[in-house]
Amino acid sequence: MSACVEIKNLYKTYHRRKWLFGAGEAVEVLKDVTLSLAENRVLGLVGESGCGKSTLCKVLLGIEKPTSGTVVVQGQEVAASTPAQLKKMRRVMQVIYQDPYGSLDPRMTVRQLLSEPLDIHKLYLDKHERNKFLEELVQAVGLSPEHLNRYPHEFSGGQRQRISIARALALDPHILVADEPVSALDVSVQAQILNLLRDIKRTRKLSVLFVTHDFAVARFLCDDIAVMYQGRIMEKAPAEQLLARPMHPYTQTLLSAVPEVGKALTSEPEEKASGPSTGTGCPFAPRCSKAKEVCRQQIPTLVETAPGHWCACACLTQGETNDLKS
Amino acid sequence: MSISPVLQVEDLHIDFQNDQKPLPVLRGLSYTLAAGRVLAVVGESGSGKTVHALSLLRLLPAAGRVSGGKILYKGENLLALCEKELRQVRGQKIAMIFQDPAASLNPVLTVGEQLTETLRAHRKLTKEQARQEAVKLLEKVGIADAEKRLDEYPFQFSGGMCQRVMIAMALALSPDILIADEPTTALDVTIQAQIIRLIKQLQEREKMAVIFITHNLALASQVADEVLVLYGGMCMEQAPAKELFSQPKHPYTQGLLASLASLKTRPERLPAIAGQPPVPGEIVTGCPFAPRCPRVKEKCRQSLPPLTKRGEHAVRCFWENKP
Numbered sequence: 001m002s003a004c005v006e007i008k009n010l011y012k013t014y015h016r017r018k019w020l021f022g023a024g025e026a027v028e029v030l031k032d033v034t035l036s037l038a039e040n041r042v043l044g045l046v047g048e049s050g051c052g053k054s055t056l057c058k059v060l061l062g063i064e065k066p067t068s069g070t071v072v073v074q075g076q077e078v079a080a081s082t083p084a085q086l087k088k089m090r091r092v093m094q095v096i097y098q099d100p101y102g103s104l105d106p107r108m109t110v111r112q113l114l115s116e117p118l119d120i121h122k123l124y125l126d127k128h129e130r131n132k133f134l135e136e137l138v139q140a141v142g143l144s145p146e147h148l149n150r151y152p153h154e155f156s157g158g159q160r161q162r163i164s165i166a167r168a169l170a171l172d173p174h175i176l177v178a179d180e181p182v183s184a185l186d187v188s189v190q191a192q193i194l195n196l197l198r199d200i201k202r203t204r205k206l207s208v209l210f211v212t213h214d215f216a217v218a219r220f221l222c223d224d225i226a227v228m229y230q231g232r233i234m235e236k237a238p239a240e241q242l243l244a245r246p247m248h249p250y251t252q253t254l255l256s257a258v259p260e261v262g263k264a265l266t267s268e269p270e271e272k273a274s275g276p277s278t279g280t281g282c283p284f285a286p287r288c289s290k291a292k293e294v295c296r297q298q299i300p301t302l303v304e305t306a307p308g309h310w311c312a313c314a315c316l317t318q319g320e321t322n323d324l325k326s
Numbered sequence: 327m328s329i330s331p332v333l334q335v336e337d338l339h340i341d342f343q344n345d346q347k348p349l350p351v352l353r354g355l356s357y358t359l360a361a362g363r364v365l366a367v368v369g370e371s372g373s374g375k376t377v378h379a380l381s382l383l384r385l386l387p388a389a390g391r392v393s394g395g396k397i398l399y400k401g402e403n404l405l406a407l408c409e410k411e412l413r414q415v416r417g418q419k420i421a422m423i424f425q426d427p428a429a430s431l432n433p434v435l436t437v438g439e440q441l442t443e444t445l446r447a448h449r450k451l452t453k454e455q456a457r458q459e460a461v462k463l464l465e466k467v468g469i470a471d472a473e474k475r476l477d478e479y480p481f482q483f484s485g486g487m488c489q490r491v492m493i494a495m496a497l498a499l500s501p502d503i504l505i506a507d508e509p510t511t512a513l514d515v516t517i518q519a520q521i522i523r524l525i526k527q528l529q530e531r532e533k534m535a536v537i538f539i540t541h542n543l544a545l546a547s548q549v550a551d552e553v554l555v556l557y558g559g560m561c562m563e564q565a566p567a568k569e570l571f572s573q574p575k576h577p578y579t580q581g582l583l584a585s586l587a588s589l590k591t592r593p594e595r596l597p598a599i600a601g602q603p604p605v606p607g608e609i610v611t612g613c614p615f616a617p618r619c620p621r622v623k624e625k626c627r628q629s630l631p632p633l634t635k636r637g638e639h640a641v642r643c644f645w646e647n648k649p
Contacts, residue, residue: 191585220592260590261583263547
């Protein structure tokens with residue numbers, strides 16, 4: 001399994017200015033993130049709002065520059081690339097956003113929306129060839145050729161997300177970054193889009209970074225899952241294994257909170273409300289029921305606890321196990 | 327077991343005015359809510375679930391209009407009340423919490439000012455008494471350090487904490503009915519679980535009736551005694567929660583339940599419902615679900631199936647008992 005995206009020790013700090021002329025207050029959004037996206041696999045990045053999932057996508061896509069650390073996409077470092085190299089890279093790596101209402105220009109027809117990336121990269125310039133390509137493209141995402149001449153407002157949310165997917169596929173990329181692509185959709189439409197994503201991943205041999213807050217969705221689509229909390233990766237493992245044997249107390253908390261039909265409301269696992277982080281130690285310690293003194297002082301490192309299963313928890317490095325009480 | 331109903335909705339119709347043409351968004355909704363019970367109203371966006379909730383408190387936007395039916399609170403028709411009488415109902419008898427807690431609080435007033443405002447508007451309390459009361463309320467919804475946090479502004483509270491404040495405000499006057507309109511949609515799952523537990527606990531302790539509006543079937547299954555499934559402004563199926571989730575009878579409910587991704591299994595494909603949900607207000611003859619229904623027949627497109635009730639389970643489908 002070769003990796004097509006390698007993220008190593010990535011840090012990203014934003015500066016939040018409280019006053020117009022004041023010095024910024026540094027907010028570390030990503031802390032020491034190391035991840036790799038393997039060829040032809042789907043990596044799920046799961047976490048709650050504000051944990052840094054979307055920032056990671058932005059750094060990966062070259063929209064934001066990392067503070068330190070490296071992102072290497074198919075052998076090329078993103079932050080060190082020239083604009084021309086970035087342009088080339090974007091043929092290979094495309095993105096789908098969460099909000100299908102905000103991510104399509106309302107004044108462009110579907111044909112224009114889908115042609116724009118082709119124009120930028122000077123592809124399919126022959127008119128007939130391009131028409132044929134566009135027709136095949138919309139059919140691949142479950143729309144029909146007559147939809148090409150319509151505007152985004154004429155479509156429902158699910159159809160718009162199909163257009164966004166078609167637009168991302170127009171350049172025939174190898175890597176797809178999907179930032180919460182189904183969260184804004186109605187329940188009865190989510191399943192359609194998830195099926196579509198799975199199909200195109202297979203037929204086009206895509207490697208996908210799939211960002212979501214929904215574990216059930218991640219389980220359906222992902223081969224590997226990484227769990228993020230306050231800018232750090234807490235646990236990463238093959239999806240099946242992570243769900244069967246979650247090691248990190250945070251992953252366990254997250255999983256037990258997912259509502260499911262037939263699952264009774266969990267009784268309060270005496271979880272403390274998120275207290276102020278002391279700045280040192282494990283970011284989850286203020287909420288963790290197993291937190292010890294060492295957790296508040298030292299940041300745990302990711303340790304391989306089973307083949308392919310990495311977890312950052314001090315309790316594990318001390319030779320204890322975090323088995324779920326069954 | 328017959329418990330006296332606190333709320334009866336009878337054949338409620340709501341239209342929205344659009345270019346002189348009324349668009350029906352709710353078409354004949356009826357249900358009875360017993361004291362101390364939780365009714366979940368489940369539906370997708372545009373199904374009419376929020377509009378229905380707003381109409382219970384007569385808070386419909388200007389374009390919306392109740393065009394028929396009755397809303398009876400303990401036998402009294404809320405639709406016939408004047409503005410002054412309504413003020414006695416809102417908050418005191420029926421209270422509501424909304425989806426976006428941060429946007430529902432006034433950002434320039436402290437949390438304490440907002441809580442005491444509600445208390446003092448309805449009850450004769452001195453400032454000091456109202457403050458004491460407010461502290462108790464915040465403690466009741468699980469906010470630590472209540473005395474101090476009363477003087478903080480909403481921006482100093484996280485989303486989950488804001489929703490707790492909203493719940494405290496809703497409980498301030500001990501209402502009989504709490505309407506919760508997607509109270510956890512804007513929150514993270516761990517916070518969602520906390521808020522749901524809180525609502526459930528308070529509901530049991532205070533013996534409140536709750537109308538829980540959500541698009542999330544799994545959540546509905548966890549909190550509700552009874553579930554009502556809305557689609558295209560109509561009730562498709564209504565049943566006690568256990569029965570609805572173990573034996574869904576309407577093809578829409580069945581399809582929706584089957585299409586949910588689950589933590590337990592990993593199917594090759596999700597059995598999705600084809601097509602798109604209807605546009606709100608679109609006039610359709612026949613069953614609103616017909617264009618997407620796997621069991622559709624000619625009859626479904628031509629006439630609207632009635633809501634037929636067998637025991638406590640009501641279904642709007644012609645073929646409910648036929649293959």
